[in-house]
Amino acid sequence: xxxxxxxxxxxxxxxxRIPMLGPEKAEFLAARVEKAKPTLIVECGxxxxxxxxxxxxxxxxxxxxxxxxxxxxADRAHRARDSFKRAGVADLVDSRIGDAQEVLKSxxxxxxxxxxxxxxxxxxxxxxxxxxxxxxxxxxxxDNVGIGANDMADYLAHVRDRYECETHWFDIDxxxxxxxAIEVSSYRR
Ligand SMILES: C[S@@+](CC[C@H](N)C(=O)[O-])C[C@H]1O[C@@H](n2cnc3c(N)ncnc32)[C@H](O)[C@@H]1O
Numbered sequence: 001x002x003x004x005x006x007x008x009x010x011x012x013x014x015x016x017r018i019p020m021l022g023p024e025k026a027e028f029l030a031a032r033v034e035k036a037k038p039t040l041i042v043e044c045g046x047x048x049x050x051x052x053x054x055x056x057x058x059x060x061x062x063x064x065x066x067x068x069x070x071x072x073x074a075d076r077a078h079r080a081r082d083s084f085k086r087a088g089v090a091d092l093v094d095s096r097i098g099d100a101q102e103v104l105k106s107x108x109x110x111x112x113x114x115x116x117x118x119x120x121x122x123x124x125x126x127x128x129x130x131x132x133x134x135x136x137x138x139x140x141x142x143d144n145v146g147i148g149a150n151d152m153a154d155y156l157a158h159v160r161d162r163y164e165c166e167t168h169w170f171d172i173d174x175x176x177x178x179x180x181a182i183e184v185s186s187y188r189r
Contacts, residue, residue, distance in 0.1 A: 005087040006053045013050055014175060018076070020050035021117070021143060024170045025182055029115070029141060032184065033058040036139045038065050038113035044100040044126045045118030046071035049080030055115075056089040067093045068107060070100040070118070104129035114140045116155075120148035124155035138187040146181035159185040 013020040021029060033041065033055050041055055046069040059065040071077040077097045084090045096103050100118050104126055112135040116123045123142055134140070142155065145167060149156065159165055164186040172178055 002053075002057065002087045002089070005083050006050075006057075009048055009050050009053060009083050012048060017176060018047055019176075020047055020174075021054070022172050022174045024172050025143065025180075026051060026054040028168060028170070028182060030054045030058050032139060032141060033065075033113065034062070036113050037062055038139070040109060040111050041065065041067045041113040041115065042104065042107060042111050042130060043067060043069040043115040043117065044104070044122065045116075046077055046080045046095060048076050049083045051115065051117060052080060052093065053083065053087055053089070056084065056087070056092050059092050060089055065092070068096060069093060070096045070098060070103045072097070072099050072118070101125045101129055107133060109133065110135045112138045114138065115143070116141070117143040120144060120151035123152045124158060127155055127158070134187050136187070140185040140187055142183045142185070144180055145183040146179060147177060156183065159183070163187050 029051060043052060046052055052067060052069050055067055074097050077095055081095050084093050101122060107130065111130055111133050114130060116126060166184045167181050169181045172180055
């Protein structure tokens with residue numbers, strides 16, 4: 001059932017042009033989650049749950065870790081919740097509706113994995129909202145650092161100045177973008 005739900009969500013994103021990572025970047029994300037074996041992942045930008053499903057599949061296999069995912073669009077968040085339920089991973093995820101810049105301030109537990117994927121200009125305020133709760137070390141992934149570099153210049157300058165950062169480029173088969181990058185920042189105090 002899990003694979004069927006993931007396939008349905010991917011198809012809906014393509015047909016309705018709902019932004020999602022797409023399989024090329026999602027595989028990379030899943031491998032990073034597998035490597036980090038996180039206790040708590042925070043995702044900014046749930047959309048309808050595509051990237052969430054990829055991360056939750058790894059957490060389920062690992063038998064540990066949970067996900068807090070934040071989405072400002074209530075309809076999208078409800079669709080994601082429905083998919084998490086149908087895929088059998090709802091017990092591993094806390095789906096929150098609201099502006100991630102505010103919601104992140106209310107998370108008072110340590111965070112060891114962060115995914116920024118909620119419109120470029122939000123990255124830096126979201127990072128600042130959670131930075132003091134990042135564990136040492138923590139893994140931070142930021143999507144769209146290729147196409148969104150100008151709009152997230154403040155975020156990129158901040159992490160590149162302070163943390164070990166790698167930029168990974170991908171050829172992507174999505175209707176709205178063909179090439180883009182993810183930045184991985186290894187957060188160490
Ligand atoms: C690129 S999509 C997320 C894709 C998703 N991570 C995936 O791969 O399936 C960005 C999402 O961020 C949401 N968003 C935009 N601004 C936000 C904010 N301030 N707080 C939370 N979500 C926001 C949008 O509504 C949109 O659904």
